[in-house]
Amino acid sequence: MAWKSLDDMDLNGKIVLTRVDINVPMEDGRVTDATRIERIAPTIADILAKGGKPVLMAHFGRPKGKVVPEMSLEPLVPALAEAFGVPVHFASDCIGGAAKRAVAALPAGEVLLLENTRFHAGEEANDKQFAASLAALGEVYCNDAFSAAHRAHASTEGIARLLKSCAGRLMAAELKALEAALGQPKRPVVAVVGGAKVSTKLDLLANLVRKVDHLVIGGGMANTFLAAQGIDVGKSLAEHEMTDTALDILKKAEEAACQIVLPTDVVVAREFKAGAESETVAADACPPDAMILDAGPETVERICGIFDSSKTLIWNGPLGAFEIEPFDAATNAAAAKAAELARADALIAVAGGGDTVAALNRADAAGDFTYVSSAGGAFLEWMEGKTLPGVAALDPER
Template sequence: MAWKTLDDMDLDGMVVLTRVDINVPVENGQVTDDTRIQRILPTIRDILDAGGKPVLLAHFGRPKGQRVPDMSLSVVRPALEAALGCPVKFAEDCIGGPAKKAVAGLEKGDVLLLENTRFHEGETKNDGGFAASLAALGNVYCNDAFSAAHRAHASTAGLAHLLPACAGRLMQAELSALEAALGDPERPVVAVVGGAKVSTKLDLLGNLVKRVDHLVIGGGMANTFLAARGIEIGTSLAEHDMADTAREILEKADAAGCEIILPSDVVVAREFAAGAAHETVAVDACPADAMILDAGPETVARITAVFETARTLIWNGPLGAFEIEPFDAATNAAAKAAAELSAAGRLTSVAGGGDTVAALNKADAAKDFTYISTAGGAFLEWMEGKELPGVAALGD
């Protein structure tokens, strides 16, 4: 898809309405994780360097069209100022008098944060009138919130039709990474998909079997596939009512020439607890009173061997119950192998999803992956092959 970036826009003297995602965790009035703030800094700084005046549009929580004091973006302002290293002006509304006055007072070098767009119900309804009120404030629209691009909201999609529009640096990086992973990837391509339930990732699996050469299935999802093949899995977490669906996915993969990789050996235990007594057994030897909590070393060796031959890796979800030792071993080992290949320039690796990022950080592997997406839902919908309204609007 063709979309413009900041490099394609004349920003000198322009008010740049910049949609960002700073929906960060807050406790006792303090931002506890500023990762999302850090990731928008290149866009803000590049707009400033080009002589533009960045006006930040963002949501915070789900106020459902009401003005909820606890969901005011003013709480994020100190962390934003600390990250930028300069003052950030704040307007108590994102449209109307307060917003117009704040924008009119901007000088080059100023950064303005507008109040929560979701205080207006027109935001989530993608109301044309609300989008026009936002557009009236600026000259250029820049979307740097890929994580909100799967929402057809006024500030993520509507605005792009009303002003000259471009992608910010974070949006540009996300789109470039995902295009490299699924759009026109270097082959062979391997995908790792883990997590608890097949039912939550049907669209994802259905899309991937048509587009990748190898699909590694891990976590509780793998148990469902094993059970569907008639393998006894003891008391393991599984969706037995999804057996027919699992078999259909296996058939589609076979027809598409996609190799499905399931565990050949597993780590089992009688309880899900840190340090629980456990053993590694062949996949068809799970005791009736035990549960599968991780893939075994033979499986990990198979996965890493596939990584060695691959050129592109897409990763979403852990291979086991990574939150608790020792059931993080497979995820850690596979993640480290992927990270080493990526660092050596032999593998383009793109990963995303909440549990995925946590698992890769725990394995100390995230830093060497080619790209880590923090987008969550938007990342998954892109992998599912769905059109994202916020992205589509930039290409219109």
């Protein structure tokens, strides 16, 4: 789809209402991980460089339409000012008199942060009057919160229909990366999907088998597929009630000429703890008193070979219980291979999802991927082929 970027907008002297995701971890009133704040800094810098006045809208936590002092955005001001390198002011509300006065008093070259949009029930309800109250504060709308784009809220969807709108730098980067991965990708395309349960990723798997050439399934999900094929997985995590669904996905993949890649060898252990005694066995030879906790080296070699022959990779979910050694080996090895190919411009490697980002960081591979999405639910829904309201609202042809 088409969308306008900051480059397409005249921002000089204009109030730019900018939706950001600064839902960052806090401890004792201080930001403990400023990654999300740092990722929006280029957007803020460009708005300021074009003569605009950034007024930030954001949510924090789930106050459910009520004022919850512990979920105020005010404690984020110092971290924002440090990341942006300019003074950041704070308004005690995101609409009404307090917000209007703060906007009117905002000096050129500085930034204003509005209070938590979710302190108003109209935000999550996408109430037209609340959206209009937000829109009344500015002249241009910039959405830089892809991670919230799957929600049809007033600050992500409603306001975009009331003002000239564009995507911020982070939003545009996310959209371009995902378009390259699933929209019009270079082929062959391989997807890696891991995680505990097939039931949480049914829409994702159903969409991917129609769009990719190879689908690597890992984690507990792989156990479910193995069990569906009559393989004894011992005491492994598996959704045996999903047998018919797993078989149906395998059938649809075959019809779509998508190769499903399941483990041919696995790492098993009798207990799930760091340093537990483990062994590698064939995928169909899991002892009845053991559990599968990772893919084996033969499987990893096969996956890496597929990476070698592919042009595009999209990754969501680990191949094993990556949080605990030695069951992180498969994820680490595959991530390292993908990073190596991406670094050499031989593979477009796009990844996203909370566990995925954590796994890639643990493998020290995230920095070499073509793009690692900071979005969770929005990234997953895009992979599922769903329309994201916050993205659709930016379409200039709407």
